[in-house]
Amino acid sequence: MDLFDLAAANLISPPILFFLLGLVAALVRSDLAIPEAVAKGISIYLVMAIGFKGGAEMAASPLVAAAMAIVAGIVLSAALPFISFNALRLTSRLPRVDAAAIAAHYGSISIVTFIAASDAGMAMGLAAAGFMVAVAAAMEAPAIFSGLALAGRREGEGGGGTMIREIAFNDSIVLLIGAFAIGWATGERGMTMVQPFFGDIFRGVLCLFLLDMGLVAGRGLRRSAGKLEWRVLVHGLYMPLIGAAIALGLAALIGLEPGSAALLMTLAASASYIAVPAAMRLALPEADPSVSLTLSLGITFPFNLVFGIPLYFAAAQWALG
Amino acid sequence: MDLFDLAAANLISPPILFFLLGLVAALVRSDLAIPEAVAKGISIYLVMAIGFKGGAEMAASPLVAAAMAIVAGIVLSAALPFISFNALRLTSRLPRVDAAAIAAHYGSISIVTFIAASDAGMAMGLAAAGFMVAVAAAMEAPAIFSGLALAGRREGEGGGGTMIREIAFNDSIVLLIGAFAIGWATGERGMTMVQPFFGDIFRGVLCLFLLDMGLVAGRGLRRSAGKLEWRVLVHGLYMPLIGAAIALGLAALIGLEPGSAALLMTLAASASYIAVPAAMRLALPEADPSVSLTLSLGITFPFNLVFGIPLYFAAAQWALG
Amino acid sequence: MDLFDLAAANLISPPILFFLLGLVAALVRSDLAIPEAVAKGISIYLVMAIGFKGGAEMAASPLVAAAMAIVAGIVLSAALPFISFNALRLTSRLPRVDAAAIAAHYGSISIVTFIAASDAGMAMGLAAAGFMVAVAAAMEAPAIFSGLALAGRREGEGGGGTMIREIAFNDSIVLLIGAFAIGWATGERGMTMVQPFFGDIFRGVLCLFLLDMGLVAGRGLRRSAGKLEWRVLVHGLYMPLIGAAIALGLAALIGLEPGSAALLMTLAASASYIAVPAAMRLALPEADPSVSLTLSLGITFPFNLVFGIPLYFAAAQWALG
Amino acid sequence: MQTTLKKRIEIVIEAPVIDRLRRVLDDKGVSGYTIVPAVAGRGKHGRWNREGEISDTGRMMVLFAIVDPSELDDMLAAVYAVLSRQIGIVSVSDVQVVRDEHFRRTRRADT
Amino acid sequence: MQTTLKKRIEIVIEAPVIDRLRRVLDDKGVSGYTIVPAVAGRGKHGRWNREGEISDTGRMMVLFAIVDPSELDDMLAAVYAVLSRQIGIVSVSDVQVVRDEHFRRTRRADT
């Protein structure tokens, strides 16, 4: 498939269309809304399922390749904030602390983007290695420390040790790694036992979840996009491309196959909107949360979902296929 | 199958039995209750699923037939309130505004009744055309305007333009039409991708939802049925039959097959208990919400579910089969 | 399979591993948490599914055997509190009212433990009779009256008739018996209609639920285990074994097969943490709820889940197989 | 705007007895009340948190009722008679209301 | 600690009109408010309970806003103008706030 076919196939897949439906519904101010508790419950399901499946596939993965991919992920997560920060300081008048907070979001990852990309890859027949789930888990936290360093913050301030604990035992990291470990421990046999729930209905549940994400992203956009400087706004569009490009280089270096490389690119390109915003409220309370959240959830998330993912798969296949 | 067999098959199907369980549990004052967030989440799932399936089946439907059915639905929704209003004013001492509010409920539809009827039709092998979903969506709103007219209200009062927007972008309409469009766009291929979630588990989820609806209907009945004048109460039993009879005539006129005709009858017979009550609180705040809600949710909904649906299918088959 | 194999198979099954993940996550103070509404919704699903399946299998069960098992269950539920109470009074300095409240918990049952044991039995190929669901329902309430008697309370106090009603129409009893009756009424045919929802995805949903139970149990333990006298604490470990042993004797007496006997043992061994705690707050408000809840949820529940269940299956097979 | 002095009673009470409390208020003819769910808290009985719980034991509900000052003592006495052994707290403050007719004491509420 | 007297307005209002109420407060430039969900209650219109409901009709929301005493009458008038025919109640009490600058009346809030 070439890029155009990929993009077209992605655009007419039910998950992406439900996302767009949510986005449009929010923009026309429909009162459609999924209850918070249900949205949280579904996100827990999705993380469990993706973690479990990744673990169950670990039997097929060489551990050295996994270790190298994890290191590559950590490097990306820690390094990308420096690029993001400098780009923002150069192009906009954002205060240092706001630029640092945004930069931390871009080093870290969006697990939903990762899940959507895994699903898209599966639908295209470009499966990824199971260990990519571990890479995703490893990439959540390092960016936070880079962000704090960029803000000129010592670890002692704003919670210190407590905060490191809070980040490391962050709910999605614990769940992702735990489900991964369980999948690994129970293997094929475990997967068979839970296939109908964690496998068969997965894509349908993803549709429901992306509908909600579309609503959330759309409401966020409506509320505050107008208040963002355009130089900040475009950061949400070019920063994913920079991240993906660097990730593609690293993927080539460590010899990932196209499917896994596209996921590494997606991780690099995605921006956090759960773990990092919460950590920033604790560690950098002076940073305005609405700027970074609008950027990651309202701009970068839809961009990656609709355009980025097919692009990263096409690029990975072209460069490494 | 004759009417008796249909009724028996309907009565011993798990969805109806779970509904009756909920009804009985509420009447014996059990504290069984499904959390509000879960009930809302499930209703979103059901609407998405029914919309999507309807859309996916549109390939098989001639567009002219769809358009005629939609027009028939709009006519029913707009006209039935006039019958309901006059019947109430003639037989009871309800104030004008209350009669108008109730009438609006009976012109509009109950999407859950529609879903249960679709499922029952499928179980009987009497499938309906995919476009009946679009008919359901089209029938939600017109009755509201008839109701306002009957109350002697101009559009300017009580919100005006805002209200028209609120009704048109009402969450279940947006979701139903959106999912329908997505199903249409992705067709067979899309349906296969999400069949396990939107198809296979559908009837089981419906059982859980109807259990909740039974609880809600039963609690509503217990709370306020005693306070309703009996002339108002019986309106909840004969009005569905009037609606269904007129719908059967229209269905014959436009040449619907029995499965689709039974659904049109069900739509005409059903009364809204989500969209219209909310709209009435905004537009006709003097109307007592407990009267119309008890009638539509506590009387008409159980009546349709248990007796109406098999009756409408039997009549449609007898008249058009 | 011998005991060791059973224990090992149980320990590496996904449901138990997700439970342990939750336990560990809570102990390391992760903020992982499943929304209350979702947890309640899932527990309703599980009770519906287990009740329905039990009912659907009733065709295969002789009614006399069912009646005898139900009587055995009622005897256990009513009698075990006397053993628990005396053991606590003999070994600890707990006030009478607290000992009585704890005793009521141990006579009654934990439906989740029962569900996990049914699932484990199915995975081992040791299926149980459908009527064991009715036994579970019958065992919930009698222990409460024993507990009140032990506390020296007359029925008149603390609500009296109202309380008996509240207990008999307790939500999980109503749902379990209702779903059981529906399963029985619709039989094979009904089961086929809802198999994908109530059957296929059951074990996966159980994983999600046990993750939550692990989190709840772990948080309970962390909060209050340190405050429990160790003589009370060990009660949570030996009381299940006493209950299971007596149940095994009764099972032999009435001629249950191993699969059903293991479930009767599990019911006897399990302690309530939903119905009884709520009843005790109403009837014995002086009893400290944190003691009994920590014991049943933090000690006995994990013990049964991880060690007890394989032990009961092994013992039942050894004695009756 | 014409306002009248009323009393706002706020009761934090464990969930299993909320129905009993409602019955007391209904019997006393208290004209109205509203119940709001709490999600976490701390008191003499320790810390609690609702996340993931499936049982109602150990959760608190907040009930507030706006009543006429003349009814206050009666009502507090009734509440205490029934709930004195339960977990929870009661506090009372002054409020002004605008529509006074909303707060007439009724004989007995429907159930 | 330096404190200032403010008024705390508490509105219990049926859910379907909460958006209309928010619009009124936004238009009046009220500096802030917070909305808390109620789960059950009773009033002249009878008892209600949220469990298992899927429609918003019949549920109440609690909105409270802390405002300057000088704004109170204006605001109550506006609220009553719009909501007088809806189901709900309004009460006002005195509170002290510490950071006064938080409560300046703004011209018009963003939407």
Place this chain on the structure above:
Amino acid sequence: MQTTLKKRIEIVIEAPVIDRLRRVLDDKGVSGYTIVPAVAGRGKHGRWNREGEISDTGRMMVLFAIVDPSELDDMLAAVYAVLSRQIGIVSVSDVQVVRDEHFRRTRRADT
């Protein structure tokens, strides 16, 4: 009925720092507090609404604590020291409580 004057502190605070706030109150030996979830609101930082959200950032929680007047200044100082840079508001009102023994300041709460 014998009542005692207490202070009711009401804090609207962004969710990510609620655990930090609880720790402060526990350290200060505040005898109790209750947390209620807000679902929507508006303030200087704009409008917010919980529907469908999956992150805790941008949501508010309402914590209220009934304390002895003598503890008030201490407690407010502690709260402000920790939370001054966070999003939220604090207000204080007078309430009467009936069971006074419920509100003795304890040394340090269990965690």
